[in-house]
Amino acid sequence: MKVRVDGAVCQGHTLCAMTAPKLFVLRDEDGHAQAVSEEVPADQEELAREAARSCPEQAIVLF
Amino acid sequence: MTAEEDRTGDSRRTGDRISLDRHSTRYRTDFEGLSDEFHAKCPVAWNQEHGGHWFVTGNRQLFDLARRADVLSNDADVRNERRGYDGISIPAIPKERRNGMVGGFIEMDPPAQRHYRNALNPYLSPAAVARWQPVIDEITRACLDEVIETGSIDFVDDLANIVPAVLTMAMLGLPLADWGVYCEPTHASVYTPPGSPDWQRVRDLSVKMAGRLAESLRGIRDNPRPGLVNAVLTADIDGSRPDDGEALGVVQLLIGGGFDTTTALTAHSLEWLAHHPGERDRLSSQWESLRDSATEEFLRYFTPAVGDGRTISQDVEINGTRFGEGERVWLSWAMSNRDASVFDDPHTVRMDRTGNRHASFGLGIHRCIGSNVARATFKTMLRAVLDRMPDFACDPARAVHYDTTGVINGMKHLPATFTPGERLGAGLAETLTKLQRAVDEQRLAEPVTVRRERAVLDD
Numbered sequence: 251m252k253v254r255v256d257g258a259v260c261q262g263h264t265l266c267a268m269t270a271p272k273l274f275v276l277r278d279e280d281g282h283a284q285a286v287s288e289e290v291p292a293d294q295e296e297l298a299r300e301a302a303r304s305c306p307e308q309a310i311v312l313f
Numbered sequence: 314m315t316a317e318e319d320r321t322g323d324s325r326r327t328g329d330r331i332s333l334d335r336h337s338t339r340y341r342t343d344f345e346g347l348s349d350e351f352h353a354k355c356p357v358a359w360n361q362e363h364g365g366h367w368f369v370t371g372n373r374q375l376f377d378l379a380r381r382a383d384v385l386s387n388d389a390d391v392r393n394e395r396r397g398y399d400g401i402s403i404p405a406i407p408k409e410r411r412n413g414m415v416g417g418f419i420e421m422d423p424p425a426q427r428h429y430r431n432a433l434n435p436y437l438s439p440a441a442v443a444r445w446q447p448v449i450d451e452i453t454r455a456c457l458d459e460v461i462e463t464g465s466i467d468f469v470d471d472l473a474n475i476v477p478a479v480l481t482m483a484m485l486g487l488p489l490a491d492w493g494v495y496c497e498p499t500h501a502s503v504y505t506p507p508g509s510p511d512w513q514r515v516r517d518l519s520v521k522m523a524g525r526l527a528e529s530l531r532g533i534r535d536n537p538r539p540g541l542v543n544a545v546l547t548a549d550i551d552g553s554r555p556d557d558g559e560a561l562g563v564v565q566l567l568i569g570g571g572f573d574t575t576t577a578l579t580a581h582s583l584e585w586l587a588h589h590p591g592e593r594d595r596l597s598s599q600w601e602s603l604r605d606s607a608t609e610e611f612l613r614y615f616t617p618a619v620g621d622g623r624t625i626s627q628d629v630e631i632n633g634t635r636f637g638e639g640e641r642v643w644l645s646w647a648m649s650n651r652d653a654s655v656f657d658d659p660h661t662v663r664m665d666r667t668g669n670r671h672a673s674f675g676l677g678i679h680r681c682i683g684s685n686v687a688r689a690t691f692k693t694m695l696r697a698v699l700d701r702m703p704d705f706a707c708d709p710a711r712a713v714h715y716d717t718t719g720v721i722n723g724m725k726h727l728p729a730t731f732t733p734g735e736r737l738g739a740g741l742a743e744t745l746t747k748l749q750r751a752v753d754e755q756r757l758a759e760p761v762t763v764r765r766e767r768a769v770l771d772d
Binding site: 261262263264265267268269276277278279280281300303304305306307308 | 376380430431434435438439440441605609667668669670671672674676677678680684685761762765
């Protein structure tokens with residue numbers, strides 16, 4: 251599984267980093283999210299799905 | 314032909330017409346029934362009240378519209394220099410009553426709106442807010458110490474009003490001791506309708522507050538000190554700096570947003586926990602695993618800021634609905650948060666709910682800029698109450714909810730009793746003096762791009 255955050259859609263709700271802190275980091279200046287790495291470790295896949303599901307802007311892309 | 318006549322003649326829409334005054338008792342007391350009805354019959358309805366406007370409650374429909382900054386405007390064109398739009402209030406605030414005032418960047422469109430947010434985000438991001446945690450802890454401790462020996466508290470007056478207010482003052486760069494000047498008029502003006510017996514008193518307090526704020530803004534302009542106020546005054550907005558009136562509107566937005574919403578969330582959540590003691594004990598004992606999901610669930614269920622108005626800025630068809638330029642739209646965050654197509658069992662609080670993509674902080678480019686402050690403050694107050702007043706009981710007969718929940722779903726009073734405990738430290742006044750010194754000496758109100766360290770408070 252791979253993950254990325256669509257920077258044009260993210261508005262900095264921060265729920266992804268709350269849900270899956272190992273997968274997402276928030277920018278200091280505005281709290282907008284980025285994926286730590288495109289590769290999702292096997293033991294983090296469920297959290298990645300939950301982060302995508304709970305994103306209010308649906309900015310998280312799993313592929 | 315007026316927009317209303319056009320609607321009347323359009324049979325496609327006759328089933329989608331409603332008549333709902335958001336300030337009515339019906340909206341407040343039949344909120345769940347109305348939500349279910351609208352979701353089933355008219356997730357995008359034409360509401361004939363308040364001058365006629367679209368009323369969007371379906372989660373999908375709201376999601377597809379609210380993020381369309383290309384077809385929505387927040388502009389409050391108070392001097393009729395552009396297209397005369399009315400900002401985010403429905404019913405609109407009459408222009409003659411605004412005295413030229415714009416309600417900050419939530420009543421602006423990009424690029425000015427974006428410039429303000431870029432200037433203020435480094436004060437309000439998660440990294441920025443984390444630096445304030447020792448201060449939030451200390452204000453909360455002092456509030457509880459004021460009442461802990463008595464066994465009784467009003468959660469609104471003694472805690473949930475004070476912590477967000479004092480913290481907001483600190484982040485703005487305003488004197489902490491002034492919090493009381495701002496607190497009462499900020500809350501009371503939300504729940505006191507014009508014409509009510511208390512209106513004149515609230516108005517007088519609001520005038521006093523505006524005077525004090527204008528004076529503080531002048532003071533910071535002359536002698537800059539760190540904080541959100543300074544960021545507003547020095548912001549580069551399309552190549553120029555805001556004038557006094559515009560700056561005042563922005564700071565009042567930050568005060569209004571910072572004070573009343575977190576108070577509303579905290580009061581409602583504590584009231585719910587008092588009436589669900591099993592859930593309260595569960596939250597307390599499983600705090601680490603439930604803290605975040607419970608917070609998001611309280612945000613969803615109680616949705617403090619119930620919605621926002623917009624104006625359609627160009628003709629557009631979305632999901633089969635034709636919106637016309639100039640028409641007004643109410644985005645009901647609160648009702649979309651109860652849509653069963655997204656939230657199972659939507660009218661029930663489930664503290665461990667997953668997939669909780671609620672819209673309580675709004676959606677799109679106007680996402681609540683203080684959301685990180687709200688969460689940190691709420692969690693701190695909740696944890697402290699669960700720790701120090703674990704058996705608190707609220708008397709339903711004495712809890713006072715806002716008469717109208719058309720703008721903010723809040724509470725005026727929430728008295729409670731609990732087994733008395735021991736004080737841990739100084740009272741509020743002494744604590745504020747100490748915190749003011751820390752704010753000044755450590756320049757805590759600088760943006761995170763300038764100062765990264767957490768506040769350090771000595772005993």
